[in-house]
Amino acid sequence: MPIAQSLVLDNEKEKLVKTSEKKSGISEVKKMMALKKHSESEKRRRERINDHLITLRGLVPSNEKMDKAMLLAEVISQVKQLQKNAAQSSEGLNIPLEFDEVKVEKLEGYAGNGSSSFRASLCCDYRPDLFSELRRALDDLPVHLVKAETSTLGGRTKNVFVFTSSGEGKNENTEARELISSVRGALSNIVNKASASAKHTQELYFPRKRQRVSYFDSSSSSS
Amino acid sequence: MPIAQSLVLDNEKEKLVKTSEKKSGISEVKKMMALKKHSESEKRRRERINDHLITLRGLVPSNEKMDKAMLLAEVISQVKQLQKNAAQSSEGLNIPLEFDEVKVEKLEGYAGNGSSSFRASLCCDYRPDLFSELRRALDDLPVHLVKAETSTLGGRTKNVFVFTSSGEGKNENTEARELISSVRGALSNIVNKASASAKHTQELYFPRKRQRVSYFDSSSSSS
DNA sequence: CGTCACACGTGAGGC
């Protein structure tokens, strides 16, 4: 179709110059209006997208000077990171596992003063005397408890302790190793005692939907 | 600059016709190559951006059928939500406050199925019967407990529950409001009872260093 | 000069 050269776009605003002769008139102007609508609506679309990108720029820590692709990459890593954290704090870390576990480890962060801090966790079936046993065990150890946290779900319980060594020094690493192993031993005893007396092994895990959750007691039938 | 009309774009592929006279030949070819480079580079840029958008599509819960703008909106709310959660769980959430507090709120994130989820927290002095009272109170309420978490520090305790409505619907918002207020009422009762019987107000807050921490019992002398 | 990132207008294809 040799309509080429028939249209020249002026640099003036929306001026349409027709150099050919035949079939002039209405259809052309209609096309133009359609095109105009189209380009305006496309502009709106771009605006919408870019507004969202601007908003996102405000949400990521790193400041202005990033192009679109970098921004999106940042957002991606941000989301991944946050999701991981959320998953950790709501699944991995705080929701009791379905198998028994004792973990003791040194925390790399500072403890404030010189002494290092530790994190111990144990996961087992819940039983009423668990907490008093734990307290007794921890009182007997040369540790300084900083934080205790327990979560209970579906008859299982997970307990996390953060503590520092009581500070009666000798070599730091030696002390840390001894402390870790004694804490681990104490907690393991408790967990093993628990599983020895475990007869109420009902609902060790739950089918992920509509599970009935009892708070601090797996046997009471509740409401 | 009257270079206008000097260039006419043919509808043929990449044919550039110069209607003026001088300087024909090589420079035109160069221009063409430059244009080609340009468009290829633009294509790469678009690819980078779109790849990131694809990745993001995989990270948001809601599935495929969203256009770019909606996707970005989703990402924005997702990021905001996760940031809020992260802030909550890393700051205020886990360390018991030094003043009593009851908070119940609707969580904005999805609960998976239709029903919304809620977060209730209360902070008060620890006392031995606290947990059984809490359990009784929660059993009496039409809630479906998803997660329970308690932390204890310096004779104070903070308890956080995440739950969904039991789903016996009516209007969602109405139900949510009623649920929130009844949960708040129940928890407030417990906290107030606690502070009423509070005589052992020793060490309500601690000087941040070398505090003595008791696990689940602020009054017993331990060991 | 090249190169980069952005906005624009336009064609294609889906409802």
Add this chain to the structure above:
DNA sequence: TGCCTCACGTGTGAC
């Protein structure tokens, strides 16, 4: 058909 979204090539301005 009209309106939408998307990809493309190009114009432009900043280093």
